[in-house]
Amino acid sequence: MHKDLPPLTALTPEQSEIQRTARAFAQSELAPYAAEWDEKSFFEPSIVRKLGELGFLGMLVPEAYDGLGLDCLTYLIAIEEIAAADASTAVLMSVHNSLPTQMILNYGTEQQKREWLRPMVRGDKLGCFALSEADAGSDAASLATQAVRDGDHWVLNGTKAWVSHGSDPNAVIVAMARTDTSDARRGRNGISAFIVTPDLAGFRVSKKENKMGLRASPTVQLSFDNMRVPADRLLGEEGQGFVYALQSLEHGRMGVAAQALGIARAAVEASVAYAAERKQFGKAINEFQAIQWKLADMATRVHTARALLHATAAMKDRGESPGAYTAMCKLVASETAMWVTTQAVQVFGGYGYVKEYPVERLFRDAKVTEIYEGTSEIQRVIIGRAVTE
Ligand SMILES: Cc1cc2nc3c(=O)[nH]c(=O)nc-3n(C[C@H](O)[C@H](O)[C@H](O)COP(=O)(O)OP(=O)(O)OC[C@H]3O[C@@H](n4cnc5c(N)ncnc54)[C@H](O)[C@@H]3O)c2cc1C
Numbered sequence: 473m474h475k476d477l478p479p480l481t482a483l484t485p486e487q488s489e490i491q492r493t494a495r496a497f498a499q500s501e502l503a504p505y506a507a508e509w510d511e512k513s514f515f516e517p518s519i520v521r522k523l524g525e526l527g528f529l530g531m532l533v534p535e536a537y538d539g540l541g542l543d544c545l546t547y548l549i550a551i552e553e554i555a556a557a558d559a560s561t562a563v564l565m566s567v568h569n570s571l572p573t574q575m576i577l578n579y580g581t582e583q584q585k586r587e588w589l590r591p592m593v594r595g596d597k598l599g600c601f602a603l604s605e606a607d608a609g610s611d612a613a614s615l616a617t618q619a620v621r622d623g624d625h626w627v628l629n630g631t632k633a634w635v636s637h638g639s640d641p642n643a644v645i646v647a648m649a650r651t652d653t654s655d656a657r658r659g660r661n662g663i664s665a666f667i668v669t670p671d672l673a674g675f676r677v678s679k680k681e682n683k684m685g686l687r688a689s690p691t692v693q694l695s696f697d698n699m700r701v702p703a704d705r706l707l708g709e710e711g712q713g714f715v716y717a718l719q720s721l722e723h724g725r726m727g728v729a730a731q732a733l734g735i736a737r738a739a740v741e742a743s744v745a746y747a748a749e750r751k752q753f754g755k756a757i758n759e760f761q762a763i764q765w766k767l768a769d770m771a772t773r774v775h776t777a778r779a780l781l782h783a784t785a786a787m788k789d790r791g792e793s794p795g796a797y798t799a800m801c802k803l804v805a806s807e808t809a810m811w812v813t814t815q816a817v818q819v820f821g822g823y824g825y826v827k828e829y830p831v832e833r834l835f836r837d838a839k840v841t842e843i844y845e846g847t848s849e850i851q852r853v854i855i856g857r858a859v860t861e
Pocket of ligand 1: 567600601602603604606608609610611633634635636683686691840843844845846847848849850853
């Protein structure tokens, strides 16, 4: 990242190769278009196929299901590279790899794995995750979508909010719905996970959000109106869907942390380059100590967040449970991204406030990393519990 600073994490040859591949793809296929896609709020569908060809949609899926079967650290390194070029593509990759594919892999039947994972890995299908609802965000366990068994189908009624890529014609959506509405089991119990696809009668995209950032990543509301889901689309055990979702979100938080890191790193790199070129008072602005210290603080925070993320990934790769460390990773990386991109706009001065330079977009893209897959407040709740119990 900086000429006098070698990477802190010692990568294996395979990890370095994946990093190079991800960087080359990101810089040639994403970076040149990211500003235009953001401006037009446009999602380029061919990206999914290209990511599939690279194996980036099955990074954590075993080779038996055509995935790359890589470790968590390698996966996060790839997301950082993609996010440094286009944060919208990074969220696609993070959600797909961390949530639906992991849920099908960990809780699906052999038949479900064979049916769904292969096309998802290839990029013929795009994985989505539908937990949130308009009135059930941080308190996702209060979700109201219902699923009632009717013969060899489940009938789903309700509206899911904020589904990233839920409007994709090839979406495979793992959707959480309440299968037990008896009072005693309200809350997190009695929620089940279903594999939902847009071809089901009663499936409707009811709204597309007009967002501040991540504008090239469609975020939609989905309505299920007496949607009949075949019984073999129930994922895992009835009533365990919320538990599965929470377990998968542990992975998801690390993906978002890697995305935030990529955004922050891009902001540092752009700022370092700009500060070397921009002259005021007869010298480059990087000669002013105020700017140098800003760049120093920005770089330090990025390296700190990355060190925590990579150490946590290594823990997971050793087969240990990182628990609240994943919440720390997301908290630190997302707040780093917001802080660093704010400083980047300042380094650019007025030019940081316009769309001609990338830091304005990075600043807008950074914000959502403090919100989705658990807000910063919720990460602090998780960490607080871990350190006080
Ligand atoms: C661009 C985007 C993409 C998304 N993609 C997906 C997706 O693919 N799938 C999906 O299921 N969801 C998705 N989400 C939803 C996201 O996970 C939620 O927005 C998030 O969990 C917060 O829920 P909320 O928006 O309802 O906010 P609320 O829960 O209403 O929170 C509002 C405020 O209250 C605070 N707060 C709430 N509870 C507490 C508490 N106990 N202690 C302290 N503070 C608290 C929050 O931190 C926040 O500051 C996406 C959201 C966005 C913006």
